[in-house]
Amino acid sequence: MSSHITYNSIQKDTLQELLNIAMGQAADSLARALGEYVQITIPSSDIIKAENFSNAVGHIDRQDKMITAVRQAFFGDLQGDAVTVYGAQDGQQIADLMGYDELEEVEEHELLLDVTNVLVGACMTGFGKQIDASIGYSPPKIMANNISLRTLLSREKPSWEHSLVIKINFGLAERSFLCELIFFMPESSIEKVRNAIELFLESL
Amino acid sequence: MPIPLLVVDDSTISRKMVIKSIPPAWDVDISQASNGFEALEACRQGKAHVMFLDLTMPEMDGIEVLKKLKEEHLNSLVIVISADIQPKSQELVESLGALAFIKKPINSKELENVLQTQGLI
Numbered sequence: 001m002s003s004h005i006t007y008n009s010i011q012k013d014t015l016q017e018l019l020n021i022a023m024g025q026a027a028d029s030l031a032r033a034l035g036e037y038v039q040i041t042i043p044s045s046d047i048i049k050a051e052n053f054s055n056a057v058g059h060i061d062r063q064d065k066m067i068t069a070v071r072q073a074f075f076g077d078l079q080g081d082a083v084t085v086y087g088a089q090d091g092q093q094i095a096d097l098m099g100y101d102e103l104e105e106v107e108e109h110e111l112l113l114d115v116t117n118v119l120v121g122a123c124m125t126g127f128g129k130q131i132d133a134s135i136g137y138s139p140p141k142i143m144a145n146n147i148s149l150r151t152l153l154s155r156e157k158p159s160w161e162h163s164l165v166i167k168i169n170f171g172l173a174e175r176s177f178l179c180e181l182i183f184f185m186p187e188s189s190i191e192k193v194r195n196a197i198e199l200f201l202e203s204l
Numbered sequence: 205m206p207i208p209l210l211v212v213d214d215s216t217i218s219r220k221m222v223i224k225s226i227p228p229a230w231d232v233d234i235s236q237a238s239n240g241f242e243a244l245e246a247c248r249q250g251k252a253h254v255m256f257l258d259l260t261m262p263e264m265d266g267i268e269v270l271k272k273l274k275e276e277h278l279n280s281l282v283i284v285i286s287a288d289i290q291p292k293s294q295e296l297v298e299s300l301g302a303l304a305f306i307k308k309p310i311n312s313k314e315l316e317n318v319l320q321t322q323g324l325i
Contacts, residue, residue, distance in 0.1 A: 013215060021308045023287065024287030024288050024289050042260065201217075204217070
């Protein structure tokens with residue numbers, strides 16, 4: 001495997017557009033589930049070498065704040081892990097929106113698992129559909145609770161040399177809720193995405 | 205006389221996808237803009253009798269463009285083509301004067317239907 005795995009600028013621009021569309025579909029699914037407008041920003045994507053992993057992924061604003069992280073693996077034509085990072089109060093925020101009060105932590109976590117399922121499913125399916133990739137999902141699981149993102153990233157690193165890392169933020173306009181969805185894909189998927197992008201470009 | 209059509213999107217790829225979906229028989233003179241400022245300038249120069257407008261753009265987004273068009277009394281028939289497909293976004297752009305909302309990824313059949321509904325082809 002080459003040590004210089006990158007996408008060229010046209011491939012990056014195309015990936016960006018495919019991700020915008022996938023993100024829009026995921027935001028729409030979440031908006032419909034919660035009955036709230038979901039704020040989205042432009043997604044970011046990078047190919048990151050394992051040794052730079054913590055720095056590259058860790059420049060997220062909230063790296064020292066307490067978070068809850070949910071992991072959901074996906075497989076099929078593309079494979080990897082989706083890690084969704086929630087702020088300490090996000091479970092409570094979702095509970096409020098759903099009309100629950102005084103939930104136990106375990107019940108709040110159930111809600112976060114549901115939200116994760118909606119976001120990851122809509123996003124990856126929306127992405128895969130555009131490049132003719134079919135994708136399956138394992139059930140989401142709480143990966144870490146009440147630790148900082150910095151700590152989480154220092155102990156959880158992909159075993160792959162290169163990872164395609166995609167980051168997408170979802171926020172709620174009237175609330176402090178802000179979650180970050182991070183996809184990690186290994187070299188085999190980096191190549192599959194590249195081939196799919198090339199096919200897509202040929203059709204333009 | 206071809207109709208001046210302006211395609212506004214920050215992504216080159218996305219503009220290509222939109223332009224590829226335009227019905228071949230529609231007689232248009234296509235210009236492109238990659239942000240809201242360029243879009244308004246092209247509009248002032250008469251290059252946007254019809255405008256295909258993206259919403260999520262750096263510098264000036266599509267919502268801002270719709271507001272400025274009103275403020276400056278610039279006449280353009282705007283069709284929003286966006287990946288932000290939430291019902292609230294659709295309501296907002298229609299309240300700001302957009303004629304129609306098309307969800308990305310665009311497909312040529314849907315675009316043709318919208319253009320027919322709006323009496324543009």
